[in-house]
Amino acid sequence: MAERVALVVGAGGPLGQSVVEKLVAAGYRVAGADRRKDGLETLPSEVVRIPGDATDPEAARRIVETAVSELGTPSVxxxxxxxxxxxxxxxxxxxxxxxxxxxxxxxxxxLAQAAVPHMQAAGGGSIAFVSSRWGAEAEAGVAAYSLSKAALNHLVVVLNHELRGSGIRVNAVAPQLIDTPLNRSFLPADVLAHATAPDAIADQLVHLVTDAGAPVSGAILPAYGF
Structure with a gap:
């Protein structure tokens, strides 16, 4: 991919920030978006910071258009x-x-609806989402959550079928539990003992969206920890 431009949404959280830092280190020009401005303030100074809540379709479109305007079409x-x-x-x-x-x-x-037309015009790109083990494996006690992640998994497969011919890859990483301050605030220590560090999940996301992951599309990568 010639244009080394990346857009990371949710960049203000521990996982998003780690992805941003790794893409910057890999030589990408990066835009980071988040609804929390305080989270954006912790990003590296060279990152374009875009406030916005991508749960709103119009805000998601504005985030993508701002990234395109500031840096060019994201390949990632x-x-x-x-x-x-x-x-x-x-x-x-x-x-x-x-x-x-x-x-x-x-x-x-x-975000896919907003970004894909730009990627198609540029000749390709790569997209990655964060799923969950419970999107693939049924578990009692997390019904609404697991249903939403199962739907996300299906979206990955659908987009892979729809976009493969245009050179756009779509994948997801599926952790079981990420070790974040929020999770530490309410989960017991014995559960957190098996949590995966944000950096480790970020490594997998960056692998999938960069040239190293070029053979992979339509995958839900298990990253369950030990």
């Missing part, structure tokens, strides 16, 4: 936005399901 799009919620299927509420779908599925679709 990484979306790290996500949320987590516990609760079984029989007690799930419309509000819980809507939140999980709006945050875990919506931005991936809206």
């Amino acid at each position: 799009l990484v979306n790290t936005i996500g949320t987590y919620g516990m609760g079984d299927a029989l007690s799930a509420t419309p509000e819980q399901l809507r939140l999980m779908m709006d945050v875990n599925l919506g931005p991936a679709l809206w």
Whole structure:
């Protein structure tokens, strides 16, 4: 991919920030987007910072258009936005399901809709999302969350079929649990003992979207930790 431009959405969180730093180190010109301006302030100084909430389709479009205007067409799009919620299927509420779908599925679709036409015009690109083990393996107690991640997995496969002919690759990394300050605030130590560091997940995302991952498209990469 000739244009080494990347857009990372959710760049203000621990995982997104790690992806940004690794892409900068790999020689990419990077735009980072997040709804939290304080998170954007921690990014490297050379990164273009774009405030915006990609759960809103119009905001997602503005994020992409700003990145294109500031840096040129991104050859790489990484979306790290996500949320987590516990609760079984029989007690799930419309509000819980809507939140999980709006945050875990919506931005991936809206950002793809906005970015893909630019990538197609440029001759190709690579997209990566963050899924979850529970999107592929059923587990009690995380019904709405796992449904939203299963839908995200299906979106990866659908986009792979629709875009393969245009030179655009679409993949996802599926952690079981990421070791973040938020997760540490409510999960017990025995659970966190098996969590994966954000840097380790970021390494897999960067591998998939850069030339090293060129043979791979339509994959949900397990990154479950030990």
